[in-house]
Amino acid sequence: MVQKLGTLIILLGIAVQGFGQDYVNAKQRDLMMKMDEGVALMNQGNYASADSYFQQVLTAIEVVPAELCFYFGKNSYHLKKYKQSIDWLNKYIEIKGTTGQFFDQAREYLALSETDYLAEKVEPTRQPRREAQTKLQRIDCNATPFVLCPVCKGSGVLIEQGALGSAIYRTCPYSDGSGRMTCEDYQKYANGNLVISP
Structure with a gap:
């Protein structure tokens, strides 16, 4: 009797765990569908509605x-x-x-955004806009074990100004030799918690 009860409890635990995983997968799938709907709206030029969909996904x-x-x-x-x-x-x-599917487009839009942002800062009549929160919650380190180091911008070298105006080159302590940062270190860096030991 006790053995049957123990087996029943184990089976019930496995079923609950499986149900919880199914719920997580369904939630993830729903969020990806919502992202796809936002992309479709963006491609149709309906940017405000697309923004609403993207914000919902980012929040959840x-x-x-x-x-x-x-x-x-x-x-x-x-x-x-x-x-x-x-x-x-x-x-x-x-x-x-540089190997991302949207790298070329991202670089193009980045250049456009930087140009327009600088022009906007020079124009005093515009009101500052309220920006969405830019904190990156988490990235999937299993899918992306390394990222481009945001400190040295992938060069692996930091350039500092010397006392007499000369350039001082030193190896970036945040990245490996090829300008990459581990995903775990990037998570810490993004949250302001990355400490490099001397």
Whole structure:
């Protein structure tokens, strides 16, 4: 009797665990569908509605896909939210590097956003815009074990100004020799918790 009860409890635990995993997968699938709907709206030129969909996904998702960083950055450019666009496009490039599917587009929109952002800062009559929160919650380190180092921008070298105006070159302590940062270190860096031991 006790053995049957123990077996029943174990089976019930497995069933509950399986149900919980199914719920997580269904939630993730729903969020990805919502992101796809936002992309469709963006491609139709309905940027405000697309922004609403992207914001909903960003609020609810635990692991932010790199593609969402790109879509949100591109859409933000069309909404004239240039600083927000710059932040999110840079996040996409940091995560995917030069091999990302949208790298060329991200670089193009980044250049446009930077140009328009600088022009906007010079124009005193415009009111500052309220930007969406740019904190990257989490990225999937299993899918992306390395990102482009945001400190040295992938060069692996930091250049500092010397006392007499000469350049001082030193190896970036945040990246490996090829300008990459581990995903775990990037998570700490993004949250302001990355400490490099002397």
